[in-house]
Ligand SMILES: Cc1cc2nc3c(=O)[nH]c(=O)nc-3n(C[C@H](O)[C@H](O)[C@H](O)COP(=O)(O)OP(=O)(O)OC[C@H]3O[C@@H](n4cnc5c(N)ncnc54)[C@H](O)[C@@H]3O)c2cc1C
């Protein structure tokens with residue numbers, strides 16, 4: 286349990302948000318050209334990092350907007366919050 | 377030879393104030409080299425070592441555990457054992473385990489307190505009713521005992537359930553597997569450890585794997601906090617930490633690690649003599665032999681390795697428990713804890729070879745692998761010894777995520793994630 290600072294609404298309880306998993310997994314530009322291994326990589330394989338991980342979150346019980354979070358999964362400490370489309374920070 | 381546990385050894389040791397019991401397993405330092413090393417001393421890892429030694433004559437092997445054996449999810453789970461999964465592949469896998477459970481205490485000469493008290497799954501809406509009825513039909517076609525109970529039969533089987541049709545999620549019926557039940561979690565780890573140790577397996581605690589040494593695409597050994605261990609075969613059974621270890625070998629797995637919580641109440645007299653699960657409102661409860669209610673909650677929505685979990689998850693579970701069992705309204709909860717569960721996209725496990733020769737993974741059991749412990753160990757041992765899966769775990773290979781041949785068990789997994 287921790288607090289998340291929504292870039293649009295400010296600090297709220299984590300239970301107002303839902304995690305959308307690993308961030309920066311770009312949708313393939315030419316899906317028809319992917320082979321099965323590349324599809325598996327895109328759809329299923331995840332880094333699942335113990336340490337600092339870049340994630341997407343949605344303020345589902347608030348403004349319903351998506352944004353990115355850099356969070357340490359070994360202690361749930363949030364390092365940085367940044368908007369969709371922005372590059373991940375160097376940590 | 378280990379002394380046999382029996383009523384006579386119990387009486388004999390009572391006369392010396394239980395101070396002269398033989399050690400259940402040794403505490404060896406790692407050798408320089410083994411024929412195979414199992415990473416992770418949970419129930420699955422210890423069972424794997426036991427069956428490697430017993431059925432495949434591989435006795436120059438070790439289990440390395442970063443903490444103490446059974447201190448991971450094995451010692452943190454709510455111990456529900458059942459085999460009523462939907463698909464044929466899962467039915468084969470989980471019922472194989474259930475059959476081993478039925479004779480496990482005798483086989484290990486260790487009381488794992490397997491209790492076939494039945495597991496009931498409740499339906500709270502029409503879709504639940506359809507899904508659960510479909511599952512009982514599928515189970516019966518696979519030779520697994522399953523019956524559908526109407527609401528009044530649910531009430532008869534477990535009288536303390538509130539079956540009023542005026543509650544928010546009324547009970548519309550349920551399924552019952554009578555051969556299902558619970559077991560003592562630590563005893564499973566300890567029983568397998570004792571049995572494996574007796575056959576010569578080294579169980580090395582406080583030994584964390586830090587790296588996997590490879591020569592091209594074959595395994596050469598493990599870097600650990602107790603030095604380098606040379607081996608050509610590594611079986612990883614590290615539950616929530618599977619991805620961390622896969623990373624050391626440059627592999628990625630289709631897993632997400634999330635906290636799952638459970639809690640127990642103060643002990644009370646016998647009040648519920650079965651296990652009741654409810655997927656829709658997310659509450660499940662049984663009573664331990666000490667008298668505590670054992671309550672399972674849901675997973676958090678985010679990846680975390682903190683072994684804690686959020687308070688709101690526990691709160692939601694307890695709300696559901698109170699609506700279904702108003703009699704518990706003044707019970708005090710004593711303890712709460714979390715474990716890190718490794719969830720696969722199809723809620724089924726992976727028991728598989730990998731693209732690296734000599735590296736095997738047994739993971740993805742997520743919220744429901746305790747029930748499979750004996751079967752998982754048996755099949756993983758077969759896979760490691762023969763470098764080929766057994767027919768019962770062939771469907772659970774890692775390539776299913778490439779071929780698309782998923783085994784979707786989200787319905788039967790019974791924990792909302
Ligand atoms: C709260 C909760 C309730 C549950 N309820 C049920 C239930 O009712 N029924 C059911 O069937 N299942 C249930 N489960 C799931 C079940 O507990 C697990 O699927 C099962 O116990 C996994 O066993 P394991 O031996 O694979 O993992 P674990 O017991 O977690 O063992 C893995 C071991 O690997 C070790 N390890 C990790 N990294 C390293 C490293 N680098 N080096 C060395 N060792 C390492 C860990 O310390 C750990 O001891 C529940 C889980 C939780 C958390």
Ligand SMILES: [Zn+2]
Pocket residue numbers: 291292293294295344347348349350
């Ligand atoms: Zn917001």
